[in-house]
Amino acid sequence: MENQSEDILLVKTSETEYKYGFTTDVEQEYAEIGLSEDIVRFISAKKNEPEWMLEWRLKAYQQWLKMAEPDWAKLGFPKIDFQSIIYYAATKKKPKLNSLDEVDPEIRKTWDKLGISAMEQNKLGNVAMDFVMDSESVFTSFKEELNKKGIIFCSISEAIQEYGDLVKQYIGSVVPPRDNFYSALNSAVFSDGSFVYIPKGVRCPMELSTYFRINAENTGQFERTLIIADDDSYVSYLEGCTAPQRDENQLHAAVVELVAHDRAEIKYSTVQNWYPGDENGKGGVYNFVTKRGICQGYKSKISWTQVETGSAITWKYPSCILKGDYSIGEFYSVAVTNNYQQADTGTKMIHIGKNTRSRIVSKGISAGKSQNAYRGLVQIQPNADNSYNFSQCDSMLMGGDCGAHTFPYIEIKNQTGRVEHEASTSKIGEDQLFYCNQRGIGAEEAVHLIVNGFCKEVFKELPMEFAVEAQKLLEITLENSVG
Amino acid sequence: MLEVKNLHARIEEKEILKGLNIKVNKGEVHAIMGPNGTGKSTFASILAGKDGYEITEGEILFEGQEISEMDPAERAHLGMFLAFQYPVEIPGVSTTNFMKAAINEKRKAHGQPPIEAKAFLEMMKAKSKIVELNKEFLTRSINEGFSGGEKKRNEIFQMAMLEPKLCVLDETDSGLDIDALRIVANGVNSLRNSENAFLVITHYQRLLDYIVPDFVHIMYDGKIVKTGDKLLALELEKKGYDWVKSELAQD
Numbered sequence: 001m002e003n004q005s006e007d008i009l010l011v012k013t014s015e016t017e018y019k020y021g022f023t024t025d026v027e028q029e030y031a032e033i034g035l036s037e038d039i040v041r042f043i044s045a046k047k048n049e050p051e052w053m054l055e056w057r058l059k060a061y062q063q064w065l066k067m068a069e070p071d072w073a074k075l076g077f078p079k080i081d082f083q084s085i086i087y088y089a090a091t092k093k094k095p096k097l098n099s100l101d102e103v104d105p106e107i108r109k110t111w112d113k114l115g116i117s118a119m120e121q122n123k124l125g126n127v128a129m130d131f132v133m134d135s136e137s138v139f140t141s142f143k144e145e146l147n148k149k150g151i152i153f154c155s156i157s158e159a160i161q162e163y164g165d166l167v168k169q170y171i172g173s174v175v176p177p178r179d180n181f182y183s184a185l186n187s188a189v190f191s192d193g194s195f196v197y198i199p200k201g202v203r204c205p206m207e208l209s210t211y212f213r214i215n216a217e218n219t220g221q222f223e224r225t226l227i228i229a230d231d232d233s234y235v236s237y238l239e240g241c242t243a244p245q246r247d248e249n250q251l252h253a254a255v256v257e258l259v260a261h262d263r264a265e266i267k268y269s270t271v272q273n274w275y276p277g278d279e280n281g282k283g284g285v286y287n288f289v290t291k292r293g294i295c296q297g298y299k300s301k302i303s304w305t306q307v308e309t310g311s312a313i314t315w316k317y318p319s320c321i322l323k324g325d326y327s328i329g330e331f332y333s334v335a336v337t338n339n340y341q342q343a344d345t346g347t348k349m350i351h352i353g354k355n356t357r358s359r360i361v362s363k364g365i366s367a368g369k370s371q372n373a374y375r376g377l378v379q380i381q382p383n384a385d386n387s388y389n390f391s392q393c394d395s396m397l398m399g400g401d402c403g404a405h406t407f408p409y410i411e412i413k414n415q416t417g418r419v420e421h422e423a424s425t426s427k428i429g430e431d432q433l434f435y436c437n438q439r440g441i442g443a444e445e446a447v448h449l450i451v452n453g454f455c456k457e458v459f460k461e462l463p464m465e466f467a468v469e470a471q472k473l474l475e476i477t478l479e480n481s482v483g
Numbered sequence: 484m485l486e487v488k489n490l491h492a493r494i495e496e497k498e499i500l501k502g503l504n505i506k507v508n509k510g511e512v513h514a515i516m517g518p519n520g521t522g523k524s525t526f527a528s529i530l531a532g533k534d535g536y537e538i539t540e541g542e543i544l545f546e547g548q549e550i551s552e553m554d555p556a557e558r559a560h561l562g563m564f565l566a567f568q569y570p571v572e573i574p575g576v577s578t579t580n581f582m583k584a585a586i587n588e589k590r591k592a593h594g595q596p597p598i599e600a601k602a603f604l605e606m607m608k609a610k611s612k613i614v615e616l617n618k619e620f621l622t623r624s625i626n627e628g629f630s631g632g633e634k635k636r637n638e639i640f641q642m643a644m645l646e647p648k649l650c651v652l653d654e655t656d657s658g659l660d661i662d663a664l665r666i667v668a669n670g671v672n673s674l675r676n677s678e679n680a681f682l683v684i685t686h687y688q689r690l691l692d693y694i695v696p697d698f699v700h701i702m703y704d705g706k707i708v709k710t711g712d713k714l715l716a717l718e719l720e721k722k723g724y725d726w727v728k729s730e731l732a733q734d
């Protein structure tokens with residue numbers, strides 16, 4: 001009766017509603033539709049940017065014009081009309097806020113729905129949150145406590161104003177505008193995002209967190225995040241995303257750059273649940289993100305952890321350039337796709353320094369008619385003596401209409417390099433389900449249990465509160481309408 | 484507690500159970516013995532409600548209720564437990580989490596709130612002693628990398644946690660050394676009471692030295708062909724299964 005329990009899984013996984021589908025009714029200020037040099041100038045002027053920033057954007061725009069959209073990822077979607085997107089939207093009132101009470105009530109409502117109300121913040125206690133609604137960062141908390149330690153945590157727009165030299169030094173140093181089509185686009189029109197600087201020898205005392213949300217209709221969201229950890233410092237950064245439910249597709253093309261100096265460590269965690277589209281594949285976010293970190297210094301470490309449950313299309317490869325000797329790169333990923341979602345995600349570990357190590361743990365779960373691909377590159381360059389990579393890519397299939405694909409690329413240019421790769425594809429076993437059922441655990445709960453177990457290695461890398469949220473999201477994504 | 488009447492069942496067009504009858508009252512321990520391939524595990528799976536079998540004739544009554552159409556979880560909630568011949572691995576799921584889910588699902592089915600953390604932990608501690616499992620063990624992924632003996636002890640531990648009415652043990656003794664056998668048997672004996680019942684499926688009489696049955700049934704070719712007390716097991720041990728076959732031939 002294999003078919004029967006597969007049917008249960010199919011029903012379970014196809015009738016999920018997006019929990020975050022609402023819009024916030026605040027006055028918005030938009031740029032004109034479409035993209036041109038004028039729009040780039042408009043955005044820069046709106047943000048009152050210095051000349052060098054405008055020049056940088058314009059150069060990126062010129063490069064973008066000459067580039068073509070990549071088509072090598074295992075994704076199928078209609079061509080995006082880049083002239084039908086609004087590249088800038090901001091709430092009209094420009095609040096400079098000192099406490100939660102001053103936040104626009106409509107925005108507060110959004111926060112409530114997102115589950116990040118003031119109470120929640122108190123509960124999370126140790127989380128400083130930078131909330132980005134469309135293009136404008138409207139609220140930053142815990143700033144003072146961080147200031148005392150010399151930690152800078154603010155919006156990238158503010159950083160451009162206040163810490164121009166730092167931004168100028170690092171922006172584009174890890175992901176140059178010309179890196180790819182979307183990074184060039186982002187560089188030209190990025191609206192806001194977060195900036196973090198941890199000074200030498202400082203251990204950031206709390207998790208830094210940004211909650212991104214696409215709100216305005218027809219707006220692309222182009223965040224730009226830059227995190228610099230100076231020598232002997234440590235920071236853990238959390239990024240969470242949701243978007244309102246809309247029929248048309250929304251574009252999201254972020255760039256995240258991380259720089260870790262000598263013995264510094266950056267831990268970057270993402271829980272992404274942008275709107276995935278409905279069960280017929282209508283609507284949903286196109287998520288084309290470039291995330292890259294450089295382990296610049298000796299014994300530095302960068303660790304990416306991501307839980308991807310949302311978006312109609314995800315195209316994302318958080319990567320590490322292991323330049324410093326003895327540096328370490330890690331990538332832990334859970335990607336869940338359902339209905340007509342498509343995910344093409346993975347990582348690149350570029351070993352340049354000697355004795356560098358990297359570890360990749362990727363867990364893909366496909367349900368419905370979705371397609372889920374892991375694409376990874378491990379490259380050991382000629383001077384990277386004694387470098388080592390371990391990769392593990394596991395896929396789990398639910399039902400017979402979905403697909404899992406693994407594309408591990410390995411380039412070893414140094415004899416002493418070692419690369420180990422393990423891969424598996426499984427279905428949730430009949431025997432496992434029966435074993436759970438016999439103990440009184442019903443079909444739905446059994447699937448949760450088995451799936452959570454499958455993802456455990458990744459979840460345990462997440463900060464506690466995030467892990468709980470990730471587990472819930474996974475269950476929502478694979479939810480049964482019954483029970 | 485359990486009454487099976489004239490049970491016929493098939494898997495993939497092949498008839499395995501051919502008119503099986505058994506009646507188990509509360510407080511009793513029944514042993515089912517029989518050669519390999521005779522349908523013992525099939526019977527256990529059908530009792531537990533595993534998919535893939537077709538019942539063509541007969542009845543399964545649990546506390547007077549026909550359960551043939553119930554799904555396995557419902558039967559578990561009624562108080563039925565199967566200790567598997569081959570316990571299943573679930574990577575990343577600890578025995579602790581597994582048991583918490585099982586207990587809470589059962590409580591939910593009975594309209595009770597989830598068990599409190601403290602009560603649960605105390606229960607875990609008490610029950611793990613019964614089969615001499617240490618704490619570290621309960622945090623490991625269930626059955627993953629467990630030795631044969633550890634798997635079987637874990638099954639009995641789960642049985643102790645869930646406090647079922649009817650416990651079916653499918654070849655719990657196979658592959659156990661004498662120490663593990665003793666631990667498992669002690670565990671089972673300590674759980675025996677006047678309100679529950681045991682159906683112990685085994686190939687060898689060895690286990691029955693430790694778990695002393697009230698009744699011994701010999702199963703052959705899909706049905707119970709002989710029933711007696713514990714002496715029947717000894718006789719079978721001495722004379723071998725060929726004795727049963729030849730006796731049948733004489734009838």
Ligand SMILES: Nc1ncnc2c1ncn2[C@@H]1O[C@H](COP(=O)(O)OP(=O)(O)O)[C@@H](O)[C@H]1O
Nearest residue numbers: 494495497499518519520521522523524525526
């Ligand atoms: N999935 C199956 N498909 C076909 N035949 C099966 C299947 N499972 C068990 N059988 C057959 O059913 C018979 C009884 O098996 P089983 O119940 O495991 O016996 P026992 O536990 O007494 O050794 C055997 O002949 C076996 O080959």
Ligand SMILES: [Mg+2]
Nearest residue numbers: 523524568654
């Ligand atoms: Mg058997």
